[in-house]
Amino acid sequence: xxxxxxxxxxxxxxxxxxxxxxxxxxxxxxxxxxxxxxxxxxxxxxxxxxxxxxxxxxxxxxxxxxxxxxxxxxxxxxxxxxxxxxxxxxxxxxxxxxxxxxxxxxxxxxxxxxxxxxxxxxxxxxxxxxxxxxxxxxxxxxxxxxxxxxxxxxxxxxxxxxxxxxxxxxxxxxxxxxxxxxxxxxxxxxxxxxxxxxxxxxxxxxxxxxxxxxxxxxxxxxxxxxxxxxxxxxxxxxxxxxxxxxxxxxxxxxxxxxxxxxxxxxxxxxxxxxxxxxxxxxxxxxxxxxxxxxxxxxxxxxxxxxxxxxxxxxxxxxxxxxxxxxxxxxxxxxxxxxxxxxxxxxxxxxxxxxxxxxxxxxxxxxxxxxxxxxxxxxxxxxxxxxxxxxxxxxxxxxxxxxxxxxxxxxxxxxxxxxxxxxxxxxxxxxxxxxxxxxxxxxxxxxxxxxxxx
Numbered sequence: 001x002x003x004x005x006x007x008x009x010x011x012x013x014x015x016x017x018x019x020x021x022x023x024x025x026x027x028x029x030x031x032x033x034x035x036x037x038x039x040x041x042x043x044x045x046x047x048x049x050x051x052x053x054x055x056x057x058x059x060x061x062x063x064x065x066x067x068x069x070x071x072x073x074x075x076x077x078x079x080x081x082x083x084x085x086x087x088x089x090x091x092x093x094x095x096x097x098x099x100x101x102x103x104x105x106x107x108x109x110x111x112x113x114x115x116x117x118x119x120x121x122x123x124x125x126x127x128x129x130x131x132x133x134x135x136x137x138x139x140x141x142x143x144x145x146x147x148x149x150x151x152x153x154x155x156x157x158x159x160x161x162x163x164x165x166x167x168x169x170x171x172x173x174x175x176x177x178x179x180x181x182x183x184x185x186x187x188x189x190x191x192x193x194x195x196x197x198x199x200x201x202x203x204x205x206x207x208x209x210x211x212x213x214x215x216x217x218x219x220x221x222x223x224x225x226x227x228x229x230x231x232x233x234x235x236x237x238x239x240x241x242x243x244x245x246x247x248x249x250x251x252x253x254x255x256x257x258x259x260x261x262x263x264x265x266x267x268x269x270x271x272x273x274x275x276x277x278x279x280x281x282x283x284x285x286x287x288x289x290x291x292x293x294x295x296x297x298x299x300x301x302x303x304x305x306x307x308x309x310x311x312x313x314x315x316x317x318x319x320x321x322x323x324x325x326x327x328x329x330x331x332x333x334x335x336x337x338x339x340x341x342x343x344x345x346x347x348x349x350x351x352x353x354x355x356x357x358x359x360x361x362x363x364x365x366x367x368x369x370x371x372x373x374x375x376x377x378x379x380x381x382x383x384x385x386x387x388x389x390x391x392x393x394x395x396x397x398x399x400x401x402x403x404x405x406x407x408x409x410x411x412x413x414x415x416x417x418x419x420x421x422x423x424x425x426x427x428x429x430x431x432x433x434x435x436x437x438x439x440x441x442x443x444x445x446x447x448x449x450x451x452x453x
Contacts, residue, residue: 002126004038004437005150006018007119009079009135011042013058013065025132028214028355029332030439031430038063039127041119047072051115055122055280057102069120070111077107079135087134090169091158092256092350097295098171109138116142123148128440129142131182133157141178144279153440154179155186155212158352159379160196161364179433180205186212188352188379208443213383214353214432218362218424221335225363228336241281244319245406250334251348251357253326255299258347258375258392259286263305263306263322265347265390265398270314270321272396273403278319280406282345287328300326338363343405344372346380347392355381357387359418368418371405383423386416 013025032038044056044067055066070078081104089097116139123129129152131139135152139435140152166172176199179185185200186191190211197209228234237246246264251257266282284307288300307324314321338344344360357372357380364370373381374387382387390401 001036002034002128003124005119005123005127005129006038006130006132007038007129007136007139008040009083010045011040011065011067012343013044013067013438014060020041027216028429030431032219032433033063036062039122040064041068041115041122044069046070047075048168051111052118055118066119068114072130073111074107074111074114074446077104078111082108083135084251086169087137088158088256090166091134091160093159093161093165094255094349095165095168097255098168105171112136112138113142115139116146116148119351120146120148123150125150128437129153130437130440138178140181144181146357147205149199149439151443152182153184153186153436154182155351155436156192156196156235157214157254158186159350160192160199161186163198163202166195172199176200176203176205180207182207183443184436185209186436186439188213189382190228192352192379203292208439210439212432212436212439213379213427214277214355214426215427215429216355216358216362217429218358218421221359221362223449224332225339225447227333228332228339229339231248231336233333234336237337239284241340242318244278245280245342246337246340247280247343247345247402248285248337248360249280249345249347250329250337251284251286252289253286253296253300254289255295256349256351256447257286258349259284259299259303260306261349261392261395262345262347263303263310264395264400265392266322266345267306267310267314268395268399269402270310273397276313276403276406278316280321280342281319281323282321283325283341285325285329285334285337288326317405335363339365342370343402344370344374345398345402346372346378347375347390347398348378349375349392351375351378351380355380358424361386361417362424364421366414366417366421368410369413371413371416371421373401373405381388383427384420385423386418386420438439 046069048069051071052068055068058065085099127150129150131154193209195212201208307322312320338360346357372387375392376389388401390397
């Protein structure tokens with residue numbers, strides 16, 4: 001079996017005594033890495049005097065982790081600037097938050113060339129290269145320019161907007177030309193794949209683009225939840241609820257996740273359905289990410305104010321309606337929290353997939369499962385037909401969805417859960433990875449596509 005070479009922005013190098021956090025590409029690729037030799041290449045997460053150079057190598061089992069540092073300037077231009085200041089909002093349909101600066105665009109492409117320069121000497125002739133996410137749209141072309149002839153696949157974990165919106169990106173056709181150096185491109189949903197295919201064809205490139213919805217290992221997560229619910233943290237949470245129903249949200253602190261809209265929806269629930277006052281608690285876990293980006297600092301201030309306002313208006317001497325956490329919680333602990341929750345509340349404004357929704361379903365007690373309230377704009381909405389779908393732009397619709405979930409009979413909850421868990425068991429993380437790699441293997445090794453770094 002050919003070695004698998006994974007390229008991503010960050011590399012989860014195993015470290016002694018480190019507690020793994022929730023989510024991440026490492027979780028999705030766990031099964032794929034367990035069955036083959038692999039090289040995982042990317043940024044170390046550290047800044048140094050210059051970008052690139054000889055990678056730092058760590059080998060654990062069959063997987064070798066290779067990382068390079070970025071200069072402080074390249075971190076600012078490539079990561080904070082173009083990737084998170086321009087591409088992230090654009091790809092999430094938030095063009096009003098996007099800011100294009102030519103120096104950031106040039107820094108973004110320069111870092112991708114540095115990735116290619118450091119990775120190329122590590123490659124074997126029969127490697128299969130799998131590049132992940134929007135940080136590395138230009139990487140395949142940079143690898144081709146450096147002489148790489150290996151098969152290259154690319155997977156986009158976030159949404160891709162319709163062509164008229166993408167065309168707002170200056171130099172967008174250059175990115176598409178560079179992406180066209182891949183042999184196969186995957187996206188989360190049929191609509192994302194269609195949008196990306198249209199953009200490539202509009203720029204004159206006919207590259208295979210197909211949907212490969214990412215999954216989780218549902219049975220494994222269920223076992224983790226069963227164990228965690230008996231742990232100290234889950235017991236503390238359950239005891240503190242004093243019999244109240246738990247509504248649980250778990251997200252990165254990001255404007256794409258619809259967190260202000262979620263809190264407004266919860267406030268609308270308390271106003272419009274007063275029978276739930278004093279009987280429900282919303283726990284929102286939202287670890288801070290990208291804290292050096294101005295929009296994220298503003299979002300945190302807004303959420304602090306909203307949570308305080310709801311608690312001030314509706315709280316009582318023995319009841320705090322909103323519990324608000326911005327520190328990271330280990331994935332195993334969250335599994336227990338999911339198991340306790342009566343309602344999972346997942347309301348992104350736009351999401352490629354959203355594995356939290358799938359983890360909530362997987363963690364439930366089959367005899368008494370909770371209900372999932374899910375944004376219709378999450379990729380998971382295509383698969384989880386048992387969820388109560390809501391439009392996160394309407395706080396009243398969120399409130400109505402929450403009320404429906406809270407009053408839903410156990411028989412209906414079980415019926416909805418049964419259908420969704422069957423989908424999760426079928427569309428696992430292992431099935432996602434193997435499906436993409438099998439499709440890539442079927443594509444003949446063509447001559448390098450048009451493009452270049």
